[in-house]
Amino acid sequence: MTTTTTAVLVPLLPFLGAVAGLLLGRRAPGFVRPLAVLPTVAAAVLAVVVAWRQGGGTGEKAIDAAVELTPTGSVPIDLALHLDGFAVLVAVLVGVVASCVQLYSTAYLRDDPRYPSYAALVSLFTAAMMLVVYSGDLMVLLVGWEIMGICSYFLVGHYWETEAARTASLKAFLVTKLGDVPFLIGILALAADAGTFRINGILTAAVSGDLAHPTLIALLLLAGVAGKSAQFPLHTWLPDAMAGPTPVSALIHAATMVAAGVYFIARLLPVFAASAAALVVLAVMAAVTMTGSALAALAQDDIKRVLAYSTVGQLGYMTGALAVGDRDAAVFHLITHGAFKALLFLGAGVIIHAAGTNSLAAMARTGGLAKRIPDACWTMTVALLALAAIPPFSGFFSKEAVLGAAEHAADGGTPGIPGAAGWTVLAAGLLTALLTAAYATRLWLLAFRGKGPEAPAHGREPAAMNAVLWVLFIPALGLGLAAWKLPDWFDGHSLTPTLTTSVLGTGAALVGGLLTYGAWRRTAALAARTPMGAVAADPGASPAVSEEEAIATHEAVYGDIASAKDPADPGRLLLGPLHRHAAAGFHLDAVYDALFVRPVRGAARLAHFLDREVVETYVRGASTAPGLLGAAVRKAQTGNVQTYLSALLAGSVVLAVAAVLVATGA
Amino acid sequence: MTGTGLTALAAQAPGTTALAAKAHGFLSPTGVEVAFLLVGLVTLGAALVTVTTKQLVHAALWLVVTLGGLAVEYLLLTAEFIAWVQVLIYVGSVVVLLLFGLMLTKAPIGRSPDADSGNRWPALGVAVAAAAALVWVVTDAFRATWIDLEGAAAAGEGSTKVTGEFLFRHWVLPFEALSVLLLAALVGAIVLSRRENGGRR
Amino acid sequence: MHLVYPAVLAALLFCTGLYGVLARRNAILVLMSVELMLNAVNLNLVAFDVWLRDELHAGQALTLFTIAIAAAEIGIGLAIVLLVYRNRGTADIDRLRDLAESGQHTEPADRERQAEATA
Numbered sequence: 001m002t003t004t005t006t007a008v009l010v011p012l013l014p015f016l017g018a019v020a021g022l023l024l025g026r027r028a029p030g031f032v033r034p035l036a037v038l039p040t041v042a043a044a045v046l047a048v049v050v051a052w053r054q055g056g057g058t059g060e061k062a063i064d065a066a067v068e069l070t071p072t073g074s075v076p077i078d079l080a081l082h083l084d085g086f087a088v089l090v091a092v093l094v095g096v097v098a099s100c101v102q103l104y105s106t107a108y109l110r111d112d113p114r115y116p117s118y119a120a121l122v123s124l125f126t127a128a129m130m131l132v133v134y135s136g137d138l139m140v141l142l143v144g145w146e147i148m149g150i151c152s153y154f155l156v157g158h159y160w161e162t163e164a165a166r167t168a169s170l171k172a173f174l175v176t177k178l179g180d181v182p183f184l185i186g187i188l189a190l191a192a193d194a195g196t197f198r199i200n201g202i203l204t205a206a207v208s209g210d211l212a213h214p215t216l217i218a219l220l221l222l223a224g225v226a227g228k229s230a231q232f233p234l235h236t237w238l239p240d241a242m243a244g245p246t247p248v249s250a251l252i253h254a255a256t257m258v259a260a261g262v263y264f265i266a267r268l269l270p271v272f273a274a275s276a277a278a279l280v281v282l283a284v285m286a287a288v289t290m291t292g293s294a295l296a297a298l299a300q301d302d303i304k305r306v307l308a309y310s311t312v313g314q315l316g317y318m319t320g321a322l323a324v325g326d327r328d329a330a331v332f333h334l335i336t337h338g339a340f341k342a343l344l345f346l347g348a349g350v351i352i353h354a355a356g357t358n359s360l361a362a363m364a365r366t367g368g369l370a371k372r373i374p375d376a377c378w379t380m381t382v383a384l385l386a387l388a389a390i391p392p393f394s395g396f397f398s399k400e401a402v403l404g405a406a407e408h409a410a411d412g413g414t415p416g417i418p419g420a421a422g423w424t425v426l427a428a429g430l431l432t433a434l435l436t437a438a439y440a441t442r443l444w445l446l447a448f449r450g451k452g453p454e455a456p457a458h459g460r461e462p463a464a465m466n467a468v469l470w471v472l473f474i475p476a477l478g479l480g481l482a483a484w485k486l487p488d489w490f491d492g493h494s495l496t497p498t499l500t501t502s503v504l505g506t507g508a509a510l511v512g513g514l515l516t517y518g519a520w521r522r523t524a525a526l527a528a529r530t531p532m533g534a535v536a537a538d539p540g541a542s543p544a545v546s547e548e549e550a551i552a553t554h555e556a557v558y559g560d561i562a563s564a565k566d567p568a569d570p571g572r573l574l575l576g577p578l579h580r581h582a583a584a585g586f587h588l589d590a591v592y593d594a595l596f597v598r599p600v601r602g603a604a605r606l607a608h609f610l611d612r613e614v615v616e617t618y619v620r621g622a623s624t625a626p627g628l629l630g631a632a633v634r635k636a637q638t639g640n641v642q643t644y645l646s647a648l649l650a651g652s653v654v655l656a657v658a659a660v661l662v663a664t665g666a
Numbered sequence: 667m668t669g670t671g672l673t674a675l676a677a678q679a680p681g682t683t684a685l686a687a688k689a690h691g692f693l694s695p696t697g698v699e700v701a702f703l704l705v706g707l708v709t710l711g712a713a714l715v716t717v718t719t720k721q722l723v724h725a726a727l728w729l730v731v732t733l734g735g736l737a738v739e740y741l742l743l744t745a746e747f748i749a750w751v752q753v754l755i756y757v758g759s760v761v762v763l764l765l766f767g768l769m770l771t772k773a774p775i776g777r778s779p780d781a782d783s784g785n786r787w788p789a790l791g792v793a794v795a796a797a798a799a800l801v802w803v804v805t806d807a808f809r810a811t812w813i814d815l816e817g818a819a820a821a822g823e824g825s826t827k828v829t830g831e832f833l834f835r836h837w838v839l840p841f842e843a844l845s846v847l848l849l850a851a852l853v854g855a856i857v858l859s860r861r862e863n864g865g866r867r
Numbered sequence: 868m869h870l871v872y873p874a875v876l877a878a879l880l881f882c883t884g885l886y887g888v889l890a891r892r893n894a895i896l897v898l899m900s901v902e903l904m905l906n907a908v909n910l911n912l913v914a915f916d917v918w919l920r921d922e923l924h925a926g927q928a929l930t931l932f933t934i935a936i937a938a939a940e941i942g943i944g945l946a947i948v949l950l951v952y953r954n955r956g957t958a959d960i961d962r963l964r965d966l967a968e969s970g971q972h973t974e975p976a977d978r979e980r981q982a983e984a985t986a
Contacts, residue, residue: 690869692869696868698868699868699869699872702868702872702873703872706872706873706876709876709880710876710879710880710883713880713883713884713903714883716883716887716899716900716903717883717884717886717887717890717891717896717899717900717903722893722895722896725896725899726899729899729902729903732880732903732906733902733906736880736906736909736910739873739876739910740910740913742868743868743873743913743914743917744917745913745916745917745927745930747927748909748913748927748930748931748934751931751934752909752934755934755935755937755938756902756906756934756937759938760902760937760938760941763941763942763945764895764898764899764902764941764945766945767895767898767945767948767949768895770949770952771893771894771895771948771949771952771958772952773893773895773958780892780959781891781892781893781896782890782891782892783890783891783892783959783960783961784961785889785890785961786890788889789885789886789888789889789890790886790890792885792886792889793882793883793885793886793889794882796881796882796885797878797879797882800878800881800882801875801878801879804871804874804875804878805871805874805875808869808870808871808874809869809871811869811870811871811918812868812869812870813868813869813870813914813917813918815868815917817920818917818920821920823917823920823924824917824927828924829924829927829931832922832923832924832927832928833928833931836923836924836928837923837928840928840932841932844932844935844936847935847936847939848935848938848939850939851938851939851940851942851943852939852942854942854943854946855942855943855945855946856946858943858946858947858949858950859945859946859949859950861953
């Protein structure tokens with residue numbers, strides 16, 4: 001089997017698995033689990049094989065293969081593969097995380113009646129992501145891109161019985177589509193300028209400066225990327241998307257789909273690099289996203305929303321790295337982040353099940369969680385350390401690579417990159433490092449160091465869930481060592497930590513962690529005095545049921561979907577007056593409401609009014625006139641045959657006379 | 667007048683009689699014409715009374731006069747067989763049937779004030795208009811057409827012999843079909859008019 | 868003889884019958900008027916046959932047929948009138964208004980007469 005054939009099989013297998021799962025789901029329930037897990041695992045193995053065969057490297061070393069299915073007129077669309085170091089490694093990440101999630105889901109949604117469609121959608125999603133990763137043609141990439149969007153919509157709305165899930169799925173769909181429209185226009189403009197949809201051709205055109213409108217194209221594409229990768233100002237759907245099941249959050253909204261935007265920019269970096277303005281916009285976007293989401297994460301009460309804002313922030317690091325022109329660092333961070341964030345989410349699923357709630361405030365008043373779920377406790381501790389970028393865990397190395405690249409650009413060491421972008425990313429990155437450590441510490445302290453009565457016992461967590469945690473634990477712990485090896489696979493930029501940024505970044509992280517610890521020591525005493533909320537979920541049910549109930553009851557119990565009025569929250573002490581705004585995501589939803597929702601509703605009311613009062617008047621008039629005419633004609637229908645006959649004969653006479661007159665030429 | 671076209675149409679008919687008509691003016695009528703005119707007036711008057719009288723049985727009797735007058739007109743037109751058929755069938759049977767009908771529907775004897783419906787004036791209008799149109803067209807078209815009655819009478823056109831010959835030589839198939847029709851009408855009339863419970867009685 | 872005489876007489880007879888059909892209330896009087904119209908046609912046929920003198924004598928033959936058909940028609944027509952009279956108690960055409968929208972055709976008086984007729 002050639003490398004190309006193997007690579008084709010990678011997206012194809014999960015796709016076939018999804019089709020088979022959808023077809024057989026109801027008739028043969030016994031096949032659903034194998035059909036969900038096996039194709040995905042096989043795809044992951046094949047992705048590893050492809051990576052092994054390709055052996056890394058970009059440019060000359062990349063493997064290209066293309067088939068033109070049918071002529072399309074002006075710009076040809078090819079089924080093209082483009083396998084370089086980025087593609088094969090990201091594919092390995094996607095395959096591994098997807099396999100872990102499928103395994104985890106077999107236990108997590110074990111009693112769910114909609115598990116077959118769920119598993120099929122996850123498989124379909126995996127196939128689409130693989131397609132995006134391997135595709136060498138922008139149109140084919142767009143196909144995968146949109147399939148991922150629709151899968152995300154369905155999976156976020158998996159618990160459609162709850163109001164939160166319904167609105168969240170709609171919001172996720174609409175917001176990402178809002179970005180996808182300019183994205184499509186951008187792709188078409190790019191193809192029009194470059195004369196091809198093939199990524200290779202576009203990159204050649206971009207490097208040789210053949211693009212007529214690089215800034216416009218870059219900004220249009222940026223809108224789609226911001227929507228998909230949850231960057232400011234289109235990030236608001238991601239925290240709400242946590243209303244979906246935890247494995248979905250881990251796969252789609254942490255590790256892979258949201259990374260697609262970053263991956264896309266990494267693929268087309270020369271196009272963005274052709275426009276300094278686009279890079280500055282990207283840098284500012286990344287900076288705002290990073291700091292804002294970190295602040296918001298510090299104020300969230302729902303454990304999954306903390307992780308969601310953390311995802312937004314980490315994606316900000318990646319776009320920041322791209323803004324300073326270093327895609328090696330961006331993809332490195334993408335890979336490590338995919339590993340430890342998937343671990344964090346899957347661990348959060350275990351915690352929610354064990355604690356029976358998704359509220360950190362309630363967990364802080366529940367003792368003994370750490371003892372009950374030791375696997376989740378240990379693996380999540382490591383993942384949180386990686387997230388906070390404490391050496392020697394994986395997150396440290398990738399984040400240092402980003403900060404190092406930013407510092408390099410700030411010095412003016414990178415040609416073609418504005419220094420302003422470098423400084424923006426560096427400053428925001430350091431501030432975010434501090435905040436990230438703060439919210440990671442808060443999460444750990446509140447979840448595992450809670451004091452109070454124990455939650456009702458649920459028995460041991462399923463083995464499949466714990467095993468997956470340990471599988472992901474390995475890359476979360478040790479993937480940082482790849483920093484010395486990865487440059488061979490990528491463009492060759494150095495990814496090893498530099499002294500300045502290491503000291504600055506680690507120092508900031510330590511400061512953030514210690515500050516939070518201090519605040520927690522002060523507030524923990526308050527916790528015992530202010531009882532909070534209720535443990536909502538019923539023990540013994542499957543984890544998915546616990547989660548669904550927790551999500552559905554959070555707003556009723558705590559008054560808000562995102563935050564809780566908990567005076568014992570260290571985040572409240574640290575943020576001070578900012579807490580209220582941070583909890584609401586800096587009121588961005590309210591702004592959108594005022595800017596878009598209300599005008600649209602007003603327009604809809606106007607259209608409704610016009611339809612009701614104006615258009616329908618015509619319709620009614622159109623029916624009234626014939627009605628009146630009919631009433632008038634009905635008067636003539638007396639039922640008297642002689643009357644009818646008289647009229648008939650009178651008409652005949654008139655016609656006959658007329659005919660005679662015409663015939664004689666009068 | 668506008669009848670020149672119709673005159674031309676009529677002129678295409680057999681030419682000898684049309685040309686001969688020039689010799690006969692309307693102011694010097696022949697004896698047959700006078701007789702035809704007088705009988706025609708009687709016939710028309712009887713018809714008018716038939717449709718206007720308020721006594722239903724009288725209407726049937728005036729119908730007899732009309733139909734008889736028409737039989738005389740047929741005789742004047744040398745169609746003697748048809749004249750006798752007219753007398754036999756119409757005067758003999760149809761009018762009797764009508765009288766039976768009047769009796770069976772319990773028609774009042776004597777004047778009935780509601781013999782005419784409310785549709786009378788529109789009906790009058792339509793009838794007068796139709797009459798005006800028809801008379802105008804007919805006179806305009808045939809004012810110069812002459813019927814050679816002497817020739818017809820000499821050839822015995824309307825005699826029973828001639829009638830029998832053409833009827834059973836050229837028209838035998840329609841004639842037989844008509845007899846089937848009559849049979850069907852006979853059966854239909856019986857089926858329709860028998861009472862529902864007649865079989866049980 | 869001028870052809871105009873029988874032709875005009877036929878036209879006038881026809882229109883007289885027409886008036887009768889349209890104006891008479893009793894169904895049997897209407898049938899009589901129909902007979903008048905048929906006879907007008909017959910007169911026309913005979914007159915034109917005598918004038919044209921064609922070999923088939925189509926005019927006279929058709930006259931005979933018309934007479935036969937008229938006899939059939941009067942038989943069926945009377946049967947129908949009789950049936951209507953039995954069912955509705957009247958042979959008045961302007962009372963037979965089932966085709967009109969509202970059911971004004973059966974007035975109370977009619978019902979009584981119908982009851983009499985069927986008794």
